[in-house]
Amino acid sequence: MAEFALIDLIRARCAVAREDVRLGIGDDAALLAVPAGQTLAVSTDTLVSGVHFPKDTAPFDIGWKSLAVNLSDLAAMGATPAWATLALTLPDADAAWTAAFADGFAVLAREFDLALVGGDTTQGPLSITVTVHGFVPESLALRRSGAKVGDAVFVTGTLGDAAAGLALLQGPGVAGKAQEHLLARLNRPTPRVAQGLLLRARAHACIDVSDGLVADLGHICHASAVGAEIDLTLLPASPALLGLVAAEARVPLQLAGGDDYELCFSAAPAIATELLNDLARSGCAATRIGRIVAEPGVRVRAADGSLVASPRPGWEHFSP
Numbered sequence: 001m002a003e004f005a006l007i008d009l010i011r012a013r014c015a016v017a018r019e020d021v022r023l024g025i026g027d028d029a030a031l032l033a034v035p036a037g038q039t040l041a042v043s044t045d046t047l048v049s050g051v052h053f054p055k056d057t058a059p060f061d062i063g064w065k066s067l068a069v070n071l072s073d074l075a076a077m078g079a080t081p082a083w084a085t086l087a088l089t090l091p092d093a094d095a096a097w098t099a100a101f102a103d104g105f106a107v108l109a110r111e112f113d114l115a116l117v118g119g120d121t122t123q124g125p126l127s128i129t130v131t132v133h134g135f136v137p138e139s140l141a142l143r144r145s146g147a148k149v150g151d152a153v154f155v156t157g158t159l160g161d162a163a164a165g166l167a168l169l170q171g172p173g174v175a176g177k178a179q180e181h182l183l184a185r186l187n188r189p190t191p192r193v194a195q196g197l198l199l200r201a202r203a204h205a206c207i208d209v210s211d212g213l214v215a216d217l218g219h220i221c222h223a224s225a226v227g228a229e230i231d232l233t234l235l236p237a238s239p240a241l242l243g244l245v246a247a248e249a250r251v252p253l254q255l256a257g258g259d260d261y262e263l264c265f266s267a268a269p270a271i272a273t274e275l276l277n278d279l280a281r282s283g284c285a286a287t288r289i290g291r292i293v294a295e296p297g298v299r300v301r302a303a304d305g306s307l308v309a310s311p312r313p314g315w316e317h318f319s320p
């Protein structure tokens with residue numbers, strides 16, 4: 001199949017009509033209208049085969065995940081998704097692979113009313129770069145830099161599932177409902193877009209947990225010139241994780257496991273109850289896990305108040 005047939009295939013499977021797309025796929029550039037009063041939020045993430053997903057991952061899941069991780073960044077800014085571009089590098093022009101990839105991408109594109117407005121298609125080792133564009137009134141955008149001493153720290157959903165799913169894949173084999181849940185969390189993450197919108201004007205700082213809780217909360221602390229203390233016993237765990245992984249082995253997965261794509265945020269303790277109620281009603285409950293303090297760095301405390309030794313830091317490219 002030739003390059004333009006592949007592009008047509010992707011375009012047909014990902015079709016989402018939006019009035020603000022004045023010119024979509026097919027010209028030298030897309031023409032897009034940003035609504036009055038909104039600021040454009042733009043984010044890019046690349047997924048490289050063998051680095052960001054195992055080489056034998058199903059193409060549907062790769063398509064899903066390549067959009068999900070980008071939507072998660074918009075969620076962390078409190079932005080509403082609108083458009084995406086897709087730079088796809090494929091080893092060969094495999095129509096069946098590309099169709100399945102586009103179908104996975106399209107599930108989330110439809111769910112979040114996101115139009116694919118352009119991209120690039122090239123030959124080479126499998127790699128996917130998605131750029132997403134969303135809208136947020138500038139004064140409402142959630143940044144990493146607003147955390148205040150005395151804030152409570154929260155996280156949506158559960159932690160450690162995706163890392164446990166990856167460990168399962170590298171282990172003896174996968175069978176059963178709990179295993180399937182962990183694998184789905186790895187391969188088909190749920191971007192917390194609705195929750196990000198609920199945090200507008202309420203959270204003081206926000207980030208999505210892509211590299212691990214301690215590492216990503218560390219980014220909030222660094223940007224806000226504060227520190228944080230986390231209570232190990234408060235970290236939310238899924239029934240699947242609790243059922244399959246012993247307590248000790250859960251600790252590094254929950255503190256340093258990547259790929260969960262939950263939102264970690266800080267807010268004034270006075271609004272915690274109302275905020276938690278609203279988030280629970282949105283379909284994804286959040287949990288209060290700690291507090292913002294003046295002393296820099298992220299510290300984790302066990303039930304008896306003792307400090308938990310920091311697990312290996314979150315994922316970093318180029319680290320030795």
Ligand code: ADP
Pocket residue numbers: 007010024025026027028029085086087088116117118119120121
């Ligand atoms: P150009 O040569 O002008 O850069 P291309 O031939 O690369 O344009 O692409 C033709 C059209 O198809 C453009 O509108 C481009 O944005 C779009 N396109 C190319 N690859 C993809 C893709 N993987 N997904 C979505 N749109 C794509």
Ligand code: MG
Pocket residue numbers: 027028
């Ligand atoms: Mg051109």
